[in-house]
Amino acid sequence: MTTRPAAEQRGRETVESVVIRFAGDSGDGIQVTGTQFTTATAVFGNDFATFPDFPAEIRAPAGTTFGVSAFQIRFGSQDIANSGDQPDTLVALNPAALKVNLPDLKKGGMVVLDQGAFTARNLSKAGYDTNPLENGALSGYRVIPIDISKMTLEAVKPFGLSQKEALRCKNFWTLGLMLWMYGRNREPAVEWLTEKFSHREELAKSNIAALNAGHVFGEAVELSSEIPVYAVPKAEARPGVYRAVTGTEALVYGLLAGTRAANLKLVFGSYPITPASSLLHMLAKLKSYGVTTFQAEDEIAAACFAIGASFAGSLGVTSSSGPGVALKTEALGLAINTELPLVLINSQRAGPSTGMPTKTDQGDLFQAVYGRNSDAPLPVVAAATPADCFEVAFEAVRLASRYMTPVILLTDGYLANATEPWLLPDLGALPTFRAQFRTDPAGFHPFVRDPETLARAWAVPGTPGLEHRIGGLEKDYDSGNVSYDPDNHQRMTDVRMEKIGRIADDVPLQTVQVGPERGAVAVVGWGSSFGAISEAVMQARSDGLDVSHIHIRHIWPLPRNLGELLAGFDKILVAEMNKGQLLALLRSTYLVPAEGIQQVTGKPFHVREILDAIRSRMEQ
Amino acid sequence: MTTRPAAEQRGRETVESVVIRFAGDSGDGIQVTGTQFTTATAVFGNDFATFPDFPAEIRAPAGTTFGVSAFQIRFGSQDIANSGDQPDTLVALNPAALKVNLPDLKKGGMVVLDQGAFTARNLSKAGYDTNPLENGALSGYRVIPIDISKMTLEAVKPFGLSQKEALRCKNFWTLGLMLWMYGRNREPAVEWLTEKFSHREELAKSNIAALNAGHVFGEAVELSSEIPVYAVPKAEARPGVYRAVTGTEALVYGLLAGTRAANLKLVFGSYPITPASSLLHMLAKLKSYGVTTFQAEDEIAAACFAIGASFAGSLGVTSSSGPGVALKTEALGLAINTELPLVLINSQRAGPSTGMPTKTDQGDLFQAVYGRNSDAPLPVVAAATPADCFEVAFEAVRLASRYMTPVILLTDGYLANATEPWLLPDLGALPTFRAQFRTDPAGFHPFVRDPETLARAWAVPGTPGLEHRIGGLEKDYDSGNVSYDPDNHQRMTDVRMEKIGRIADDVPLQTVQVGPERGAVAVVGWGSSFGAISEAVMQARSDGLDVSHIHIRHIWPLPRNLGELLAGFDKILVAEMNKGQLLALLRSTYLVPAEGIQQVTGKPFHVREILDAIRSRMEQ
Amino acid sequence: MSSATVPDKLTAKDFASDQEIRWCPGCGDYAILKAVQRTLADLGVPRESTVFVSGIGCSSRFPYYLSTYGFHTIHGRAPAIATGVKVANPDLDVWIVTGDGDGLSIGGNHTIHALRRNVDLQILLFNNEIYGLTKGQYSPTSRRGTVSPSTPHGSFETPMSPGSLALGAGARFLARSVDTMQKHLVDVLTRAHGHRGTSFVEIFQNCLVFNDGVFSEFTERTVAAETQIHVEHGQRLTFGSERNRGLRLKPGALELEVVTIGEDGVTEDDLLVHDETNRALASVLVGLCPPAFPQALGVIYCNPAPTYEDNVREQITVAETAQPHGDLNALIRTGKTWEVAG
Amino acid sequence: MSSATVPDKLTAKDFASDQEIRWCPGCGDYAILKAVQRTLADLGVPRESTVFVSGIGCSSRFPYYLSTYGFHTIHGRAPAIATGVKVANPDLDVWIVTGDGDGLSIGGNHTIHALRRNVDLQILLFNNEIYGLTKGQYSPTSRRGTVSPSTPHGSFETPMSPGSLALGAGARFLARSVDTMQKHLVDVLTRAHGHRGTSFVEIFQNCLVFNDGVFSEFTERTVAAETQIHVEHGQRLTFGSERNRGLRLKPGALELEVVTIGEDGVTEDDLLVHDETNRALASVLVGLCPPAFPQALGVIYCNPAPTYEDNVREQITVAETAQPHGDLNALIRTGKTWEVAG
């Protein structure tokens, strides 16, 4: 928590940014608490970033450490690029939540906990031999133990819920307290509850009562000044209408906007897999927006389905995560060889193999750029933040349809669920890039190319006079028929490579995110480590270090000016959550002696680690 | 044909090496002719390299260009490293064979053709509007038209074959002529025919008669000195027993020798695919050598079957080509994560996708080294020549079993069928590296590691007291149980990487194939372009250029001294049959400004192109 | 590769492409190609809305030889790709050509799921009981004992019955024919085309290079009449050159038996009437084979149900009616939004 | 993780591993685990020669909870991996645990090919008609109309019948039971274990989080007697709390009908006797379901044939007898060799 010597506002200590982590049993409604706190914060006018962390198990036994669910939010009056390394405040609704999350809490941080849940049974389920409230384990922290369970039961008594249902309101009691602590409004939560439980009014009422009770409790205790209160002033932001958006939502909107801009039907084939499934779930609900979704029997079929749809004149989109993407490799080769548009979205997760399905990772860059048999180039783009998913999805659709090529879009488990504020674009004002279907039979063959983009003609079944056959065999450059001619194979191999290479002329030049365009050190990143790198570089700069942040969206082909840009720095550090994949790509492409900053823990990058690495490498 | 000013031997012109290409309809028995000519040449004592080139179709309509089959042999009195760019002599048994192969013939080269096959019907099937024997198309070549069909019919008349069967002997007539022309013995062919047709003596007799007739024809015509005769003296070779071996055969023997050295059962699972199937076919015949083969329902099942076999304590081996290898990617991840031995043999072919299945390629290096989700390292080795397949397969088995890791072995469509002389090793004298099965329960868990190799303990089902469970989820470093702990994931990711990295300490240092260890230019290669690079570098050196040839067997991890070695050259040229894959690997690993020499035609590298590239790059 | 002017009524020849055919001379695939071209001409379908999708194999070269749209895809995946084509544009008439390796070995899963989903496709499975293109390895339909490059001592796997598998997977249309039986084949293909939903047609195809004569037990002219039974809905199950043999239910069992009219008091009325909507009957018919029984050919099962893409269309219509012309700008503004003043 | 001293006779508890179980409280998987542990104890199999192989899914976590050898592999591939285990070492006792998604969606092809090959494996398919682990999407066995995250407007695919598919693929052993029917389940598992060849056991398993009560139509205590028929070889097909209902062949048709003894002149003798070696009967039984028919449970089909690995072993024995102790040095010297003198 960065405290600022600023004017106290109604007795509140003003801070620039705060990290709160809500944690409890997966049955405690932690995600709802977090989301509602986020909404209140957004409406208040802070910038923010959130990070929900679900347990791997569907419904782990209550009270166990592996059943702990958490939601972290960082919000503030300045630009917030990531959800924070260490919470300033931990809210722990049971002993297991305390056990799992305490190690992350900032030294001297605040712990709000539900004393009523610290029963002998829960302690033992969490694996505590002695009660941490009593054994000194919390010394060094500012502990605020409250019997939230009891207070919640009291508050909702009038509504006649069962004990179980009544206890389920404790997350709203907690929310009430936290909203009070940071001076946020309860209205958005009340609205949400009213709508959510419109069919069961007593639940709406109980939760609202709990919410209010938590708030009132804060006010009451304040008198005794036991609980600190804070003010986090509004952030400056570009004017406009905002909403909180997850990466998944932004992807969906980007695909929709992109296919509308291309005037193509969106046909989506997928097979469930964590953390990619949410994309399928959201799109499946959007039938009235002309979206067709298909749950295939496996990932291969999903990719092939999408390829079939593209052949038929739609934009085929498919999505998966690590192991599932691996299965689509052969089909990708077909799309490359037949030069059909396709968007493959990879929500990366920790591996190899099944790995840690619910944990995030950036390990699939090699797979995306290099992971196919033969020379099989395709463009790769990566999303940096939840809202950025919109733009990157839009771009992927553009590239796929303009260049008749499969495109891989890299996102990850973190972005899928994390949120940030999104300045809503006017979709009507976005550029369009209508796909060109060939209709003229004169001079047609299926591999006749646009001289500028080198894209082949897209003649869709149903078009009279353009009947043709394509397939995965090599074809003659001049007729599109099957060919085994050696020189022709060289020519086709070259043109496939050249087509993708030319995309570099059609994407924005690389810019520098933070810092000057030349200098001592550039920290280069891609994907969801954006926030952490950005924060780290800003902190380093405010500490007087000459560091810049370059963040690459177009992973392949790389932007035309990137080599030149990198040449302007004495040292290049590539920060990524893998063992050095972008690093290898930059080294081989530009022969720059870049070094890596790497973290492979399944968790988002820590700002601290990047910062430390910058410092130590600069000292070298 | 390199002519040497040497003593004529019984009127023969002595040449150092010759390239002959036999070509005809796929029904003409061209491959047999080539193989028999090879045997005679081997027995004579030349070094040689052969390259059979089959049509893509099973049995294309007779007489068509896409039904042409060819067999090229290069042999000589010096080291023969590749099968030659351009034939000195083309034997064409029908018009289609002439049409397809003439463009490759050396300027001024010799064409022996079967005039009897140049009928109007055959000419039109081959797509000739006019007869090339009459329209001047062959001017500039030394043409020897013989009515081979007629002479064959004459020769075999006594044996009462049908017209169709009689004509089938024309390949042996041709062989007889060619054996005479190069002064080789007919005995090996006679032996082979006698055994092959032991059940149909009239066929043996007819073919032998045709063989003899061809030979006699040469002698007779010699008088008129119409047909030139050559002597290609014996090559110097290390003493010992030799045989001609294809890459596939050598792989089989290497796998067998390797698994015997490891004391493991060889369990092989595959799914047919060109050009990998021959490995399955050969192994399937070796049941009496303790080999188990399994034709799976697809490539995924084949890989999984092999993984299951390894789990059960055998050495699982699987093989495929491009698209099939792509399908095995997910399973490879499982073998990496569970750290089970596995050998995956990839017979590369031209792609992407189905590409040109019968044509060779070196495009799968990226896939082998990088082509998986997450950080998923494994060793990659590549075979350079047919006989080298033996050693590389042996090495793959050693690495897999010693390091508990999947290993990818790269070979290709060229090596699969090409032959060269192989100095037969005494298998009893090869090193052994018995696999260590864990039996001691004390301190056991499945991921307890050998401190030196970092290999995990291999405890096979059936061992009492070591019952354990493994799987694709991340596991705890210290217990082998499932773990989602962030620091543990880092540790496991690091150790998986480190284990593969350490293999570099256990493989031979990189040597220089041709030329000095430092100098102006190093041409670096891998895989089957060995022969062409080697020849090109030798030629360049004899032209006085300061060039060396470095050929890499251990593609990953790279040999420890390679960086240092490369640093000793002013210029590094990486010659490979792809768009620059080893090139990227070397550039990123060593930051050397290497450049590529690339050919992607589906045909083996041309010595000429490499030589030209060396020259032009040295002039720069 | 294409022609712009379309004659009024296309002939079988108009369905041939300009590509040279690359099957072995004498391969059964030629005859099937002829029958398909004839069927398309007879049906009068437009070339531009007809799509042939295939996998990999000799059989899968098929689309190259037709003048319709075609997609020669990857091994085993034709059903998945064809499903994408059809769902993306239900107005297209989509056929799949596959082999016993392509459709039942590597592609078995896609085949059974296509059948279960009941997308309106015609699946033509050319069963030659061998992997032709890869030079003769045994396939999932090869008989026990098949000596092939990968089974030099003979295969010992139980062959898969394509028909039984299809029924087990929930197929709603199942028919069988033989490459050389032109008229029969055209009839069967016409029925398959007429069926809405996935139609599965097994065509016994002779691979004369690697598995010559494997179906001769019932395809040889001399024995065909006694070893084939041509099933027809509503007709009694009779066969034999004299049409005096037939199938009847074995009393008290779930079994059929071969009987001869006039023998043992059997009359024509004792013979079972073929009911192509009866799944249990289809299951039994599909399993019959010589020498004990005749091989059943023709439309063995046909029992239509709503197609996958009909269902898709319906759900989209319902959704669009409820919320016409989905406004994206409105969509992204659903849920909580807030405004930052300028 | 392991223990070195093995007691003489293992109890069900001895088959439990030390790992904490991570299924949802109340999940049907717990009951199946108990039954399997009991079965293993009853059978008296050694832990060290028992291997459980699974794919991915809630059900596939199974091996972690047993003290035998175990391999939790990748999604859908357990049959292929288990085949490798068994063929490499036929002395091992190999079980597969899979789910309706794992074994029938992504892994459908491996399942049908394992069945066709008849490797000696026990396949336990936990059918909860849903994808549990990925949070509740519909699966290939989900009923029409299933509302799930991927089918917010209800699914419309025809569910696959695991039993029909297995029979269509050539299964030689097919049985069904229910998670909560401990004794029945143990009996069925014991039979499956006893069968040489691939045994396919479908276990109806309740996923109380995403598909609670989907089998209650026949598993609810109150209705079970009237909605389940426990088939037993050689016994008449009777059911009902009074055991007075049963199945008989509908005269003149390939169909069964439910009859009541004592009504319409039906006597016990009219009821069909279960013949577990009769494939046609199995096909019909497997398709019966409430409300019109009872759900058939127990060993529906069992008709052993030589196993895959027996055949492998035999071919190897023949080969080794013909050419004992394959000498590699001799092998590489077959064919034409030549010597270069030193």
Ligand SMILES: Cc1ncc(C[n+]2csc(CCOP(=O)(O)OP(=O)(O)O)c2C)c(N)n1
């Ligand atoms: C992924 C992949 N695996 C394997 C192959 C090799 N392959 C091509 S066709 C074929 C089998 C063809 O058999 P079938 O489907 O029966 O067709 P047929 O040639 O007999 O008509 C195989 C194994 C391939 N092309 N791709």
Ligand SMILES: Cc1ncc(C[n+]2csc(CCOP(=O)(O)OP(=O)(O)O)c2C)c(N)n1
């Ligand atoms: C290749 C791959 N695709 C998808 C997944 C995600 N996934 C894991 S389990 C599962 C379905 C599980 O369903 P089922 O087999 O019925 O098991 P249940 O959880 O219901 O027991 C899926 C889709 C995966 N792990 N790997």
Ligand code: SF4
């Ligand atoms: S190999 Fe067989 S199936 Fe293939 S084209 Fe030749 S005859 Fe036909």
Ligand code: SF4
């Ligand atoms: S989600 Fe369903 S199947 Fe999975 S553990 Fe929970 S109750 Fe069992």
Ligand SMILES: [Mg+2]
């Ligand atoms: Mg076939």
Ligand SMILES: [Mg+2]
């Ligand atoms: Mg399930």
